[in-house]
Amino acid sequence: MTFILKTKAILISLLLVGIASPVKSQSQPRQQEIKPPAVTREFRAAWIATVANIDFPSKPGLTTEEQKAELIALLDKAAEMNLNAVVFQIRPISDALYASSYEPWSEFLTGEMGKPPQPFYDPLAFAVKEAHKRNLELHAWFNPYRAHHPETISPISANHISKTRPEFVKKYGKYLWLDPGEKQVQDYSLKVILDVVNRYDIDGVHIDDYFYPYPQRDEAGKKIDFPDEISWEKYLAAGGKLNRADWRRENINTFVKRMYESVKKEKPWVKVGISPFGVWQPGYPARITNIDSSGKGFNAYEQIYADSRKWLQQGWLDYLSPQLYWKIEQTAQSYPVLLNWWLSQNTKNRSIFPGIYTSRISNEKGKGWDASEIAYQIRTTRGFTKTSGNIHFSMKALMQNRDGIADVLKDEVYNKPALVPATPWLNDTEPNKPELQIIQDKKSGQIRLYWQPKNKQKIKSWVVQLKKGDEWTTKILPGNKNSYFVDDIDIENIAVSGVSRYGIEGKTAVVGVEE
Numbered sequence: 001m002t003f004i005l006k007t008k009a010i011l012i013s014l015l016l017v018g019i020a021s022p023v024k025s026q027s028q029p030r031q032q033e034i035k036p037p038a039v040t041r042e043f044r045a046a047w048i049a050t051v052a053n054i055d056f057p058s059k060p061g062l063t064t065e066e067q068k069a070e071l072i073a074l075l076d077k078a079a080e081m082n083l084n085a086v087v088f089q090i091r092p093i094s095d096a097l098y099a100s101s102y103e104p105w106s107e108f109l110t111g112e113m114g115k116p117p118q119p120f121y122d123p124l125a126f127a128v129k130e131a132h133k134r135n136l137e138l139h140a141w142f143n144p145y146r147a148h149h150p151e152t153i154s155p156i157s158a159n160h161i162s163k164t165r166p167e168f169v170k171k172y173g174k175y176l177w178l179d180p181g182e183k184q185v186q187d188y189s190l191k192v193i194l195d196v197v198n199r200y201d202i203d204g205v206h207i208d209d210y211f212y213p214y215p216q217r218d219e220a221g222k223k224i225d226f227p228d229e230i231s232w233e234k235y236l237a238a239g240g241k242l243n244r245a246d247w248r249r250e251n252i253n254t255f256v257k258r259m260y261e262s263v264k265k266e267k268p269w270v271k272v273g274i275s276p277f278g279v280w281q282p283g284y285p286a287r288i289t290n291i292d293s294s295g296k297g298f299n300a301y302e303q304i305y306a307d308s309r310k311w312l313q314q315g316w317l318d319y320l321s322p323q324l325y326w327k328i329e330q331t332a333q334s335y336p337v338l339l340n341w342w343l344s345q346n347t348k349n350r351s352i353f354p355g356i357y358t359s360r361i362s363n364e365k366g367k368g369w370d371a372s373e374i375a376y377q378i379r380t381t382r383g384f385t386k387t388s389g390n391i392h393f394s395m396k397a398l399m400q401n402r403d404g405i406a407d408v409l410k411d412e413v414y415n416k417p418a419l420v421p422a423t424p425w426l427n428d429t430e431p432n433k434p435e436l437q438i439i440q441d442k443k444s445g446q447i448r449l450y451w452q453p454k455n456k457q458k459i460k461s462w463v464v465q466l467k468k469g470d471e472w473t474t475k476i477l478p479g480n481k482n483s484y485f486v487d488d489i490d491i492e493n494i495a496v497s498g499v500s501r502y503g504i505e506g507k508t509a510v511v512g513v514e515e
């Protein structure tokens with residue numbers, strides 16, 4: 001307000017587009033025709049993996065300040081590249097990278113399972129706050145069933161589920177795994193997820209491709225079956241009629257459905273996303289074989305019991321991110337062929353944001369992908385009318401700028417900001433047109449724009465668009481901002497609109513700047 005008091009306030013002629021009786025002004029006929037261009041809609045996200053310290057923290061046991069600095073660096077890089085979301089792994093092995101009353105602190109964070117960071121801080125709370133400052137969505141990434149990982153070295157803490165309820169945890173190869181066939185396991189994992197939904201201002205709940213575990217083999221090379229005899233026998237004793245494979249799939253289906261419905265009951269604006277293996281089943285579509293050079297194939301439907309097409313077609317998610325981790329020209333698992341097939345299955349018109357394997361990029365020619373492959377995949381995604389966006393696996397490759405990929409994204413592929421696609425099936429209410437005021441310093445011509453939402457509506461983001469000549473420039477600001485300094489005195493028009501937590505953009509208020 002000091003700025004307002006110390007400058008000679010000039011109320012610029014305001015035109016709020018759509019008002020029935022505008023204030024008379026010589027410039028209004030021209031102003032009424034001004035309409036800013038639609039803002040690009042595209043999900044631009046990256047996974048921040050914490051399991052085995054893939055992306056964060058760089059190693060276990062860093063100090064609190066070192067961990068915070070690494071998180072800031074990750075989020076700064078995301079914002080610099082015009083990403084608009086990060087998917088942050090907070091529960092890799094039935095542990096927590098946040099303050100949980102249910103599960104122990106993660107070894108990947110502090111070097112010792114159950115040990116909190118010192119001095120104390122909450123990485124998830126910190127990441128949410130810092131992401132939102134940069135107008136980045138933060139989706140909390142959970143692994144519902146994995147309970148222990150062979151990369152860990154510290155003892156399992158006393159409050160880990162494998163100690164408190166060992167009957168629910170199965171040893172499978174080198175892993176510990178929660179049994180999806182136990183209803184109490186479902187209840188437990190849902191309790192953990194909903195605790196985060198209720199206590200943190202996250203924008204999404206995300207699970208990946210780990211349901212039943214990927215097949216492991218014994219020392220003789222024989223495939224190990226998942227040891228769920230006890231829960232299977234319980235099912236049969238209760239009158240269950242499904243065969244074992246269908247029963248396993250139904251266990252996962254039930255969890256996915258319950259998770260979606262439970263999250264929506266608590267906070268309907270929090271998106272639910274799933275990132276399954278990129279091929280539903282070999283042969284869908286017909287040219288997709290999913291057989292590797294050794295003749296071995298993988299069937300997620302049959303081997304990890306993931307009926308991902310059903311989740312999409314039942315609408316038990318807000319976005320699906322199939323992991324399309326193959327090149328455009330790879331015939332057996334062609335990126336565009338698979339994407340087109342997933343889009344053809346999207347009968348509920350949910351969002352589809354393919355996962356892409358950015359970490360395949362290498363700085364050494366011939367030893368990995370070129371950055372141009374990822375740029376090509378993003379542009380290929382844009383070529384389909386019913387999808388808009390990708391998730392990069394993972395931030396590490398972007399931080400390392402492998403083959404210049406971060407530069408390519410910032411300068412070429414993502415060179416203009418974008419809004420996250422809306423979720424109108426959840427709520428399609430438009431925010432009201434904001435109330436605008438401009439204050440201009442008479443001597444310098446500098447402009448300060450102020451706005452307020454009407455009726456105290458919750459606004460997630462503000463779209464500020466500036467017109468100079470025939471060109472518009474777009475800025476997307478966090479919802480808690482209510483002013484913007486215009487440093488170009490030649491700006492002719494300014495437009496402002498609010499975006500709801502469901503991604504719905506409201507009506508635009510336009511102000512003309514008089515000379």
